[in-house]
Amino acid sequence: MTIDQTAATPNEPSLSKGERTRKQIIGAALELFSDQGYHGTSMRQVADLAGIALGGIYNHFDNKEAIFTAVTLESHPIHTLLPALEAESGDTLEEAIHQSAERMYETLSQREDFLNLILIETLEFNGKHFPDIFAQIFPRAVSFSKRLTEKPGDLREDIPLPVMVATFIGMIFSFFLFQRLFGTQVDLGEPKSLLRQIMEIYLHGIQPQIGEGDRR
Amino acid sequence: MTIDQTAATPNEPSLSKGERTRKQIIGAALELFSDQGYHGTSMRQVADLAGIALGGIYNHFDNKEAIFTAVTLESHPIHTLLPALEAESGDTLEEAIHQSAERMYETLSQREDFLNLILIETLEFNGKHFPDIFAQIFPRAVSFSKRLTEKPGDLREDIPLPVMVATFIGMIFSFFLFQRLFGTQVDLGEPKSLLRQIMEIYLHGIQPQIGEGDRR
DNA sequence: TATCTAAAAACGAACGTTCGTTCATATACA
């Protein structure tokens, strides 16, 4: 296959027409799937929102599930979340944790679809695509945890590092889930201070039980 | 396909015929919904699994959503979970937390459907039925937290009690979610000891930072 | 206990609709 050059393209997008439509379809699908679930979304809805005729979708995707797979792998909001987890910040362990949590919060609250896509994956696909997603997450989570251990502030030795990282992610996750489930029913205060309190609970468990010299 | 009822509802002669089939329908629906989601489950599947003709369902329910509502309110696994949360145990705060978590773990691991139903509720119904469910949970969670404060072992004063309880529930919840998502990908050790470690993280956040005990 | 009977429940074909997908055809682009 020859690589089409077309260096004289006047328009700014280096994307071909087909690639642009493809991205439109993925964008529409992401929005609809995360809103109504996979089985609750029809191809006609995707076509309408993407501004394309129904049949045209099949010029870009073999079938409905191929669209979901593409959304999962190419446009999954996890990609916007990971940088938030990774970004360097905080001199001490406590600062790093709090700031990491806060960044994840800010990112996640702008991407409601993130939680939804994970739920779809779990519920409607039984985690079918998770190995692929996980392959992207894992190395970065490892590097995040490595960086943690380099901060001043000791970690408990009776709890493995991966468990600590998983618990951190899990707490942030359940923070959002809880708000979604019971947010209108029970008042736990302003989100940001709630998250800080939760991270306080997390923090003082991953430090030695009897205080090392650190003071916050 | 296979007609298997009687696992949860044996042929109880005290119930009228109609009530028995109604329970069969709810049981089949619970299983199917939690497996494939709401939109992913057809009335024919429900009828088959319940061992009843398609049309017969409508002698007991107005429509499909009425079945889901009935599952939510009458047969929701939350009802098997709450007693586990409540059961009295442990003399100290630490014992009570660990044992409560362990009981919830044992209950939840026998009811995979619990997590699923909550996900369906969140994703496909946007939490429509949660006010009703929450009304059942709330008083019991309050009494649980009250009992916590009566155990020997102090609680931090800079974090509200409801936040502590919500975090506890959230951590157990995310413990299951994490296993579901990444259980086959990452090894965090045997579930029971993992849960203990997570609860260790939780515990040493809700106690005073430097262990001096005076309160209440 | 045996018989009768109205209501409840079960049945499965059929309805109208919507589903995912295909197709022949038209248009746009390189």
Next chain:
DNA sequence: TGTATATGAACGAACGTTCGTTTTTAGATA
């Protein structure tokens, strides 16, 4: 001009629901 893309009607299957009918149930009568 030839290929990629767009179109929307059409397809068969599956969807939730309805319907007329038959069977079962449970209480009243005897």
